[in-house]
Amino acid sequence: MSDFDVPAGIDVLRVFCDPDGRHGNPLGVVRDGRAWPDEASRLALAGRLGFSETIFVDDPERGHIDIYTPGLRLPFAGHPLVGAAWLLDLEILELPVGEVFARQDGEFTWITARPEWAPPRTLEQYASVAEVEALTGPPPGEGWLYVWAWEEEAAGRVRARAFPRRGPGGAGAGAAEIVEDEATGAAALLLSAHLGRALNIMQGRGSQILTAPAPDGMVEIGGRVLLAHPGRP
Numbered sequence: 001m002s003d004f005d006v007p008a009g010i011d012v013l014r015v016f017c018d019p020d021g022r023h024g025n026p027l028g029v030v031r032d033g034r035a036w037p038d039e040a041s042r043l044a045l046a047g048r049l050g051f052s053e054t055i056f057v058d059d060p061e062r063g064h065i066d067i068y069t070p071g072l073r074l075p076f077a078g079h080p081l082v083g084a085a086w087l088l089d090l091e092i093l094e095l096p097v098g099e100v101f102a103r104q105d106g107e108f109t110w111i112t113a114r115p116e117w118a119p120p121r122t123l124e125q126y127a128s129v130a131e132v133e134a135l136t137g138p139p140p141g142e143g144w145l146y147v148w149a150w151e152e153e154a155a156g157r158v159r160a161r162a163f164p165r166r167g168p169g170g171a172g173a174g175a176a177e178i179v180e181d182e183a184t185g186a187a188a189l190l191l192s193a194h195l196g197r198a199l200n201i202m203q204g205r206g207s208q209i210l211t212a213p214a215p216d217g218m219v220e221i222g223g224r225v226l227l228a229h230p231g232r233p
Contacts, residue, residue: 006049009035012229013087015079016183016207021226023207025183027083028054031231033066039073046070052164052181053080063093070178076100076117078185078221082109086225110222111185112214115193118186121146123194129159137179138163146187151202158201162187183207185221192219 006012009031014024028049033056036042046054046068053074056066065084067074074080075096084093085102086109093100097117103110126132126149138145148160162181182204192199192211201209210222 006229006231009231010049011087011227011231012051013083014226014228015083015086016185016203016209016223017226018202018206018208019224021224023182023205024224024226025079025181025204025207026051026228027080029083029087029231030054030056031060033058042066042068043071043073050178052178053077055080055084057084057088059094060088063088063090065093065095067095074119076113076119076186078111078113078118078187078189079183079223081111081113082185082221082223083225085109085111087227105222107224108210108222109225110210110220112218112220113189114218115190118190120144121187121190123148123187123191125149132159132161135161138165141165144187146184146191148191148201156197156199158191158199160187160191160201160203162203180204183209183223185209185223189219189221192221193217 011029013027015027017024028051036045047070054068058064067077067080081100101112122145124147126147129149129151132147132149145163148158151157151159162184164178188201188209188211198212212220214220
């Protein structure tokens with residue numbers, strides 16, 4: 001039994017699950033991108049599916065993928081790349097920003113990326129985990145917001161939540177119904193780069209994202225991936 005009603009041929013993954021396989025951010029995966037050949041058709045499908053991101057696989061052997069929210073095309077995004085690396089079992093993914101290297105380590109899939117590839121995010125530190133968890137919706141303001149607090153600073157444990165705050169008529173307005181993003185690899189990457197250390201982040205309802213500094217100013221992002229809905233029988 002699946003919770004997802006999607007067209008045939010589209011896989012749904014959960015990326016950044018917790019140790020028990022719960023939570024994670026849903027990701028739509030179109031294995032054959034040729035069926036949606038242009039940006040307009042891909043935006044329409046991403047809007048219909050309603051996930052924070054959907055990827056179109058244009059070349060499964062070379063790892064060439066195209067990423068969309070319900071409102072815009074993205075040159076880079078964290079959880080779609082972790083999901084694609086797991087599903088396609090590739091060591092390199094090709095994106096407009098450059099090559100993204102991936103690896104498997106036990107139950108975790110990792111990608112390595114540059115912080116400057118990530119879209120801008122406002123990182124706002126709260127004084128306590130309780131304050132982060134007490135939010136009933138996005139705080140007032142505009143622009144993509146990532147709120148976080150130390151759960152255990154010495155161990156690098158962070159509690160975080162993410163709010164796209166896309167306004168009507170703005171970039172990505174088609175995704176305005178996504179009030180809170182469950183697990184956000186790009187924001188985790190930026191936070192890890194900002195703090196200059198490895199992190200173990202619990203985001204949203206309980207999704208887990210790991211980060212680690214890498215050579216040349218890059219950052220690794222890792223997490224568990226599960227197939228929530230197979231696109232094929």
